[in-house]
Amino acid sequence: MSRKFKLGNLYLGSVFVLLYLPILFLIVYSFNAGDVMQGWAGFSLKHYSELFSDTRILEIVVSTFLIALLSSLLASIIGTAGALYIYNLKHTVVKNIFLSLNNILLVSPDVIIGASFLILFTVMGFALGFTSVLLAHIAFSIPIVVLMVLPRLQEMNQSIVASAKDLGANNWQMISRVILPVISPGILAGFFMAFTYSLDDFAVTFFVTGNGFTTLSVEIYSRARQGVSLEINALSTMMFVVSLLLVLFYYVISTRAVKNKKRSTRLVLPASEGL
Template identity: 65%
Template sequence: MKKKSSPFANLFLIIIFLILYAPIFYLIFYSFNSGGTMSGFDGFTLDWYQELFQDTRLFIIVLNTIVVALLSALISTIIGVFGAIAIRSFKKKQQNTLLSLNNVLIVSPDVIIGASFLILFTIAGFRLGFYSVLLSHIAFSVPIVVLMVLPKLYEMSPSLLDAARDLGANNWQVLTKVILPYITPGVFAGFFMALTYSLDDFAVTFFVTGNGFSTLSVEIYSMARQGISLNINALSTILFLATILLVVIYYFITQRSGTRGVNFRK
């Protein structure tokens, strides 16, 4: 028997979503304001978007952000997958120790992580810029991928690996033909989570970015400090729509993976 949700619970849920999304829709609404301020809507215009697309410097910053996000997500996914497989191979006590160390990086404040990387790169004489941002994003994305992949590894029965080895499969074949196909949903989840975290990060990036290199989060912060401009609204609207697109893509990928899994079991 399915329990019916109470009207109070539905009302509470609606209020929570309104609180979360009202500022975003408010920002999107005023991105089409011809008045140039957020104090009153004077008329509909696309001038702010046109001005945004004509900004060559901002276009380069967008490319920097996307390249860093894709590279960090890809590299951290590869490292995280092999890290999760390595953790799964240890005994229970050692697994708990490694997972605790992994979780410390997730719960640590971004300010501490950013300051730590800044000190590390400064001591090592490493020039701040693209590579410092990339390495930092990889570092805080790997633990996220590990947490996404490990549950799928725990679900996998050891008998699958034993059966593959009994049939003559070597270690590489066991990895590519058995383990990776089974944990594919977790791998995609880890990749998209790492991609989202990289696109969204500000604190760590703010510490490790250098002169001549910037990302969208740092640029929006700099633009906001100079005064409220509806360019920020237009840029934020595009980012919000891009995020929704990523969520939809991830949803369809997980749905397809789940459907294939059901058909396989049948």
């Protein structure tokens, strides 16, 4: 094993320790019998029982997941359609303009996006609440889906589309039976990324929420300002576990998709050789 390889592993390990040590510290103290994070008072599940008996936080959890699910679903549909439109543009300058506009939304600070939506909703006289948060989450999730789907479209074998046209497939049949199955891993990745961003978002949501509606990130921020409670640790631990399960679920699905693709390729090759 070379010295550079050892140093690289040491550096990577140090980075992971710095990233995950605070999370581990948060998880451990969610089981602390005490009420503060200073000192260990013994193992206890009381903060989790307090969490599940808090009806307000449970309602916020449901609302947060509902926003994330609806926004990611709608963003996946709109973003996939947008990626197909950009991919099929023949004019290079126009295509680059759309790609640049999409990338600008990706790199724009969340504070700017949130403030822009707040101004827009205020000018339109739109009431802040569930709908305003949902629209904002859909808007900042669409560029993520476009970014995930476009590479799949660019990698797609054009002979498949040409064969479908030769066999008499119309546009809808080509999209539903040929293109969408090929780019489905990108759509799935975009959905999970949008779902994660929506669950985690604070800045945009902070600007556009109102009328008693809030999400977990905003609620945790509000409670943390009043003093860090270990109930927040328990809630953050639950959110971390959910995020970890989503990552594992996506990994299993993507791994299975790769295996099915390799298996179908092996079946097609002998048949084409026989022809």
